[in-house]
Amino acid sequence: MQIPEAFKEKMRGLLSDEDYEKLMTSYDGTVNKGIRTNTLKCTPEEMAQKTPFELEPVDWCPTGYYIDSDIRPGKNPAYYAGLYYVQEPTAMTSAEALAPEPGDWVLDLCAAPGGKSTQLACKLEGQGLLVANELVNNRAEILASNVERMGVANALLFNEFPERLAARFHERFDKILVDAPCSGEGMFRKDNGAAEEWNPERVVNCAKRQLKILESVDKLLKPGGIVVYSTCTFSPEENEQVIEDFLGNNRYELMDIDLRGLDDRGRPEWSEKGTPALTKTLHVMPFHVRGEGHFIAKLRKTAACPLEEEPLKLKGKSRLKPAGRRDLDDYETFAKAYLNRRFGNLHLQGDQLYSLPEGITLRDIEGLKVLRPGIHLGALKKNRFEPSHTLAMVLRPEDFKTIYTVRDEEEAYTYLKGEPIIGTDLKGWVLVCFDKWPLGFGKASQGMIKNHFPKGLRIRKK
Numbered sequence: 001m002q003i004p005e006a007f008k009e010k011m012r013g014l015l016s017d018e019d020y021e022k023l024m025t026s027y028d029g030t031v032n033k034g035i036r037t038n039t040l041k042c043t044p045e046e047m048a049q050k051t052p053f054e055l056e057p058v059d060w061c062p063t064g065y066y067i068d069s070d071i072r073p074g075k076n077p078a079y080y081a082g083l084y085y086v087q088e089p090t091a092m093t094s095a096e097a098l099a100p101e102p103g104d105w106v107l108d109l110c111a112a113p114g115g116k117s118t119q120l121a122c123k124l125e126g127q128g129l130l131v132a133n134e135l136v137n138n139r140a141e142i143l144a145s146n147v148e149r150m151g152v153a154n155a156l157l158f159n160e161f162p163e164r165l166a167a168r169f170h171e172r173f174d175k176i177l178v179d180a181p182c183s184g185e186g187m188f189r190k191d192n193g194a195a196e197e198w199n200p201e202r203v204v205n206c207a208k209r210q211l212k213i214l215e216s217v218d219k220l221l222k223p224g225g226i227v228v229y230s231t232c233t234f235s236p237e238e239n240e241q242v243i244e245d246f247l248g249n250n251r252y253e254l255m256d257i258d259l260r261g262l263d264d265r266g267r268p269e270w271s272e273k274g275t276p277a278l279t280k281t282l283h284v285m286p287f288h289v290r291g292e293g294h295f296i297a298k299l300r301k302t303a304a305c306p307l308e309e310e311p312l313k314l315k316g317k318s319r320l321k322p323a324g325r326r327d328l329d330d331y332e333t334f335a336k337a338y339l340n341r342r343f344g345n346l347h348l349q350g351d352q353l354y355s356l357p358e359g360i361t362l363r364d365i366e367g368l369k370v371l372r373p374g375i376h377l378g379a380l381k382k383n384r385f386e387p388s389h390t391l392a393m394v395l396r397p398e399d400f401k402t403i404y405t406v407r408d409e410e411e412a413y414t415y416l417k418g419e420p421i422i423g424t425d426l427k428g429w430v431l432v433c434f435d436k437w438p439l440g441f442g443k444a445s446q447g448m449i450k451n452h453f454p455k456g457l458r459i460r461k462k
């Protein structure tokens with residue numbers, strides 16, 4: 001890996017000789033890999049039973065574990081059942097610092113691929129709302145797929161500019177995470193491209209963009225609400241200086257961050273004005289801990305922000321409409337035959353049926369680019385309802401009347417490859433489970449289960 005000379009020079013100026021040498025040596029090491037338990041589905045102990053690799057606890061995240069760097073955790077049935085999320089250990093810090101509570105309205109403004117969104121969802125325990133937003137289209141689809149796999153039931157996903165969300169959700173959120181797009185200096189070891197793309201102008205441009213994103217946060221956050229700002233870079237321009245500029249223009253106070261094993265405080269001397277409270281921010285440096293590197297700041301909003309005189313206009317009608325009773329005949333027939341759980345706030349987009357999160361109305365989403373308006377329950381076909389994979393992933397076995405539990409890992413792979421399962425006397429829709437965790441749907445008849453695991457997710461080989 002080629003570390004840019006200008007970066008080396010900059011870090012040599014910022015760090016002590018000893019720390020600089022340690023940083024450079026850290027680039028010769030291997031990338032730290034981690035997984036985090038999806039507590040919406042299982043406990044860490046249950047996850048450990050279903051994963052064949054060694055797990056070593058991460059200090060600052062009670063559900064995070066280091067795994068050996070040779071392991072490919074995305075190849076395991078437990079992965080497809082959503083028992084864990086593969087996440088770099090220092091990336092687990094931001095959601096821990098924000099610490100939402102069940103019932104909160106939480107916004108993750110820069111969300112793809114979804115590591116922190118799914119971690120926030122665990123903390124909400126299915127209560128309250130998670131709005132996860134990703135601006136870049138193809139990354140947004142990856143976010144949707146991860147939120148689906150983890151079985152998050154109370155999420156609304158957008159593919160939007162922060163300022164457009166701010167025009168609709170004025171001071172509606174209790175907590176906001178800004179895991180900002182950055183120059184990625186903490187990604188050099190993990191992603192060679194990050195080192196190749198790095199240059200001093202990029203750092204300056206990232207800082208401008210970060211400040212602009214934070215301006216939208218001020219409009220979105222309730223007075224008294226909390227925002228965590230994080231980056232995976234070391235540069236003062238994108239860390240201490242962004243926070244100092246934001247504090248200068250808005251009424252916020254920095255809060256202490258208390259995460260086990262982390263005590264490398266932000267440096268006022270790396271900012272323009274030397275704001276003393278910057279010591280409340282946190283650096284997570286790859287030469288102090290086992291991880292790639294992060295910066296976190298936690299701030300409380302101390303005063304309301306006025307409504308804009310000329311707010312941005314959001315045009316366009318939503319293609320969603322509330323589902324009427326007659327629209328739902330086929331869904332109700334399906335629900336009566338198979339579901340032990342009710343879904344509310346039902347809306348249709350064409351023939352696709354969604355359950356919107358509690359408290360969300362069409363007025364909230366009209367004119368915005370919605371990626372997923374809630375749980376995609378399935379499609380109303382001619383005279384029948386076809387359940388979606390998303391529905392399978394939010395269910396627990398007790399929510400469905402016909403369950404097929406795969407006999408062993410081998411049979412789990414058979415299902416995940418898209419092959420039929422032979423030898424059953426079940427009939428109709430079946431929730432195929434790996435132990436007590438759904439993998440997806442199948443349809444049983446004549447002694448076999450036809451596979452409904454989505455084609456795009458199927459694995460080719462173990």
Ligand SMILES: C[S@@+](CC[C@H](N)C(=O)[O-])C[C@H]1O[C@@H](n2cnc3c(N)ncnc32)[C@H](O)[C@@H]1O
Binds near residue numbers: 109117139161
């Ligand atoms: C550091 S990544 C987020 C990682 C994510 N939080 C996770 O844990 O998986 C930053 C994200 O911000 C998105 N982004 C880029 N420009 C943006 C902008 N102007 N406003 C908001 N998000 C932006 C990027 O596409 C990227 O997905």
